[in-house]
Amino acid sequence: MIKRALQPWPDSRAERTLGAASLLVGVCVVGMLVFVAVQAWPMFQHQGLSWLGSGGNVDSQLGNLEHAGAHPSASGYYLRAWPLIYGTLLTTGIALALALPTALLSSIFIVEFAPAFLRRVMIPVIRLLASVPSVIYGLIGILVLVPFVGNDLITASEKTSVQNVVELTGAGLGVAALVLAVMITPIMVALITDALNTVPRAWREGAVALGLNPLRATLAVSVRAIRPAIVAAAVLATARALGEAVMLYMVAGSVGFAPKPVDGVTFFFEPLKTLASSIVESAEGLGAPALHAAAYAFALLLLFSAFTLSLAGYLVKLPLRKYEVRA
């Protein structure tokens, strides 16, 4: 039989084998979804959807879950994880608000203004920023930015103003959102720049011939034409931001607190936790069934939001496609 396998294969057998291998890949992904759902089921079973709400101190709740024993009762699963969801939304939202204009402007810089040598430099720069591991971003964040913010930016009065509720150490929303923005900008720059370069030159030349200066021509025609690509870039960046766990764990403060915008500037110094960073935090205690179910419930929520994002991105792009060239 081995001899038969070693001889040149007929095409039909090769096709079936390769097809089976491809199917294996597909099965893995579906399996992933099913597995995570199965592991998360106890949380939904005992707490329904109320664990998404708010109430109480989520840190102590998570601690209770860890110590709830091998066969916890329904009340052993008590959790109100809204601060985590809120923290995820805050960091992702602010990071995106910082990163999208920066990425768009950087792409316009590369395509429009950069002198030739700078353009050649920017491509490896963008690739480098995209491939730096998140643990290195986290390291620089926690060893450089957090002490800087904690010692030099936060004033003593700000610290005392919230000291009854939470301690301001510098690790918090501001640093987290900033570093996250730096992490997701390169992906968007890459996608938008490549999209700008595929816009037909005839359009831009036509705009210049109509009396627009080169920047206006790019803005009014090229940027407008690549709006679906900009949406795709934003979706990809958001998915990346939602799933960032390690860097945020190092830099965001690890306190299950929901920062309050009404606090003014202090809002940016308040610590928080996100869904993904909580999963990392609970990595040690995943033996406990209650905590285990909670962590997988967070993962399921993240998966669900990633899918919803892709769907939303697709829907947003639909009306924009109307004005494009039918290739």
Added chain:
Amino acid sequence: MSATAGTGLIAGRQPRRHGKRSSLRTWRWVDRLVFLGAWAAGLGLCLIAAGIVVYLAVRGIQYLKPSMLVSRPQAATSQAGSGGFLDPIEGTALLTAIGVVLALPLSIATAVWIVEYGRPSWLARVVESTIEIVAGTPDILIAVFGLALFQLHLMAPFSATGEGGGVVGRSFIAAGAMMSLIALPPIFTATRDGLQAVPRHMREAAFALGKTRIATIRRVLIPRVRANIATGVTLGVSRIIGDTAIVLLVLGGTLHIETQSSTPVLGLLRGTGSTLTSYVFDNSPAGEGEAPQKAYAAAFVLLILILLLNAVVNRIGKGNAHTITGAYV
């Protein structure tokens, strides 16, 4: 302009390149803002990249001693006695090897099937979509899935079994399998794009000579897309080396590489250990050890590895290397 000298240009008038142009002064204020913003953003990103590299280089040179690369880490109270990080380096190498060995055949097989066969077409679309989904999944979710998978009793042979009978689910093979999942999309995409770029006449020439399809693929097409595969593998390796979440959840971070049993290879695969990334994490204030010096040293080594891999991709990147995304998404 000697070529134009003898053609009767108006004496004394030099050929001009540009006339009066609309300048910043005549632009709308929106355009001026965009101009300033674009320069700021572009230069800002360059500065940030330079800052990261320079800062890590400074700290790394300050704290990295060559002995660290070859000595084993020890648990110690002071930084001076805690040894080097050879085990994490070995851990990184082992995980990368497992990941690539598992991902390479699978990615190439899938890419070949999609490009060369691809029937039924709905299946091909499904497979491509699932690979895109895997590419877009954050590594923490893949880690979580991996842990769930390998903690099944079915998977007991792949890791240790704890006292209570529960499967630990953390081992090199478990983490390596997850690493192969994150390396799969880059290799697949690069191979697929390379195969699609091969002109049809090459395949047709081989068929005309009487070769079967699979033989054509093996002997003609795959050698031709070697550079694409190499680019994909380099990108995949870059992702594996930089990943932390999977290591933290699925590798069972022990300081030293601990083999599970005495059988040579299997024991190692079922064992636990650490990698450069988890070493950096553990030594930072976020982990257990307050050893920032070691963290900087290891981070510096990690960054150099990433820079080297990037340089390789920039050199050999085939196909879409002139675009930014083509070489790394």
Added chain:
Amino acid sequence: MSSGGFPIGSEDTTRIGAEHVDREARRLLSDASDSSDGRLGSPVPPVRTIVLDREPVPVRPVPEREAVRRSLAAAGPQRLQVSNLSVAYGAKLAVKSVSLSIHEGEVLALIGPSGCGKTSLLRTLNRLTELTPGSARSGEILLDGTDIHEIEDTVLRSRVAMVFQQPNPFPMSIFDNVAFALREQARKRPRRKELEPQVLDALRRAGLHDEVAEDLHKPALRLSGGQQQRLCIARAIASRPEVLLMDEPCSALDPISTGVIEELIHELRRDLAVVIVTHNLAQARRVADKVAFMYLGDLIEYGTAEEVFEAPRATRTRDYVMGTFG
């Protein structure tokens, strides 16, 4: 003019040609059937007369066009004056010391074989050559008396508009395409209501109004090739330029669209100066008032259409218009 007995450019040519073929065929066959040694084989198939199903439709019946042209009397004021213009790309000279005059109410056709510099000359008139790195020019181009290099390039291009060979409507609606230049050139962003009459007027002058009046919000890329080109013309003339430059506007279009656009050029000529580059000699004949023939960067001949086509002074011009080389 006639050559070889056949009136060139006459609708009778086809009929006369068909009759000639018919006569010759009958003669041959009557000779053949007279021979008795059967050289041509036994049964001879009957001769079929070749008959066209219909006459080709000319753009405009020639006498009527001549009448229109004469009715336009003299050309209007001079718009562009080109003096000793030379254009070089790097070390290669594309246009060598050309002098021309472009008037309102006239269509100037630049003809010549490929690579003779006519497109380079055209693109210099609105300084589009500055987009090409390494280009340089010397000589003078005056727009209404002012050197175009002293005018800001964006202002210049709103006064000297261009239509390209491949229709390039923007990926927007028809309305937005035509209103594009109007919106961009206004100091304050004008409202749609203010723009609408200008847009409709431009579409009317471009001959597109009746076809798209209902669909102004639809994407411009859904139009056919000829419609897209007319849209580009409408877009170009929306801001009332003084000169319209056309770079082989019909070469990518089918004959019917070509005919429609040539009609358009006749109409547009009333308000603008039109400069059209074409490699199609027949089109130049149909459309032009003045013709400039260029060869390898030199201006060989410049005069009215009658002069250049019927009585060219240079040998090379005569060879080119007779089709000796292309």
